[in-house]
Amino acid sequence: MRLVYGSSTCVALSLVAMAAAQAQSMVPPLPQAPTPDLDPRTWPLSAVGKLNVVTGPGSRKYCTATLVGPRHALTAAHCLWDGARQRWVDAANIHFVAGYEQGRYTAHSIAKAYTKPDAYRFGTSREDLSRDWAVVELAEPIPLKPLGLSAALGPATRATTLTGIVHAGYKSYANQIISVERGCQARYEPSALPLLDHFCRVVPGESGSALILRDGEPGIVGILVAGSSNGTSIAVPVSSFRAAVEAALTRTAGSVAAKPARVPTP
Numbered sequence: 001m002r003l004v005y006g007s008s009t010c011v012a013l014s015l016v017a018m019a020a021a022q023a024q025s026m027v028p029p030l031p032q033a034p035t036p037d038l039d040p041r042t043w044p045l046s047a048v049g050k051l052n053v054v055t056g057p058g059s060r061k062y063c064t065a066t067l068v069g070p071r072h073a074l075t076a077a078h079c080l081w082d083g084a085r086q087r088w089v090d091a092a093n094i095h096f097v098a099g100y101e102q103g104r105y106t107a108h109s110i111a112k113a114y115t116k117p118d119a120y121r122f123g124t125s126r127e128d129l130s131r132d133w134a135v136v137e138l139a140e141p142i143p144l145k146p147l148g149l150s151a152a153l154g155p156a157t158r159a160t161t162l163t164g165i166v167h168a169g170y171k172s173y174a175n176q177i178i179s180v181e182r183g184c185q186a187r188y189e190p191s192a193l194p195l196l197d198h199f200c201r202v203v204p205g206e207s208g209s210a211l212i213l214r215d216g217e218p219g220i221v222g223i224l225v226a227g228s229s230n231g232t233s234i235a236v237p238v239s240s241f242r243a244a245v246e247a248a249l250t251r252t253a254g255s256v257a258a259k260p261a262r263v264p265t266p
Contacts, residue, residue: 038166040178041099044218046106047147048168048178049098051075051136051208053089055082064169064209065096066220068149069249070141071109074241075208076225077116077134091136098142102176109140115244124226129234130193132225133241135248147210149246150219153188153239162186162221164214165198169206169224179206186211186222188237196235202227211235 038045051065051073063079073096082089091111099106113136120131152162167181186198198211206224213221222235 038180038182040101040168040180041106043145044147044212045166045168045178045180046099046144048210049073049096049105049108050100050170050175051079052095052097053079054093054095055084055089059084062170062175062205063207064205064224065136066210067096067098067142067144067146068135068220068245069146070143071112071138072146072245072248073136073138074210074220074223074245075134075136076223076236077120077132078122078225079208080114080116080134081122083122094136096136096138096142098144100170100176101178107142107144109138109142111136112139113137115248126193126195129225130195130236130240133223133236133244135241135244137248147212148217148219149238149242150213150215150221152213152215152219152221153237155239157188157190157239159187159189159191162188162196162213165200165221166212166214166218167200167202167206167209167224168212169202169209171203172205173203175205184211186235194237194240196222196237197232198222198224198235199231200224200233201231202233 047067049065051063054060063075065073065075068074080089091113094111097105097108114134116134117131121128163185165184165186168178171179181200184200186196188196202224209224210220211222212218220238222237224235226234
């Protein structure tokens, strides 16, 4: 796996532009009726945040990410690809904002580094989709309870259908507020490539968002990486990135990275 580190170049100006563009793109929130245990302001959904990625002067994109440790957030690798320049973004141009809602937020940090599979190439082949995950290391700790990984899928798991999945992310047409979907399903077929076919409704902007299985202790069972026109979308199962997440959480500070500049308020 590759550990990609960032530099502090041109971060502050880019993030100021990002914040201005984000404020200009505000749309009215969609009506929601969260149940008490699925309120975006309380755990486990409080661990979900918006991932803003600067791809150039005045240019940015965003995805969804989920806090899996005080300094680590999980997302899709393709969110970190700069298509215009055909290269991976600098880590310091990644900004995780937890609990973002119409300009308000609970905590935030820019990234220090990120890890993704060496074999992943930006694309939509099933081989690439099966490797489409990234663990982002944050420069500052986030004082929120993270979301753990589900134990529902492991090496000995047979083909199964998972029900009662919660999915939360920032949709492209409502990117100022988190949208929550409850009760969707996913199908796991271990004889094929390690992918989850799921039936959560997804749109651009929700890439990298977690599929949260609420069977006992809530946990991440997959990461959304692609949608489709037939109603079946694709996620990377937890079995593909579990080892990387666990290694990131236990790794001691042995790598040297440039200290990113402090960012303005989102």
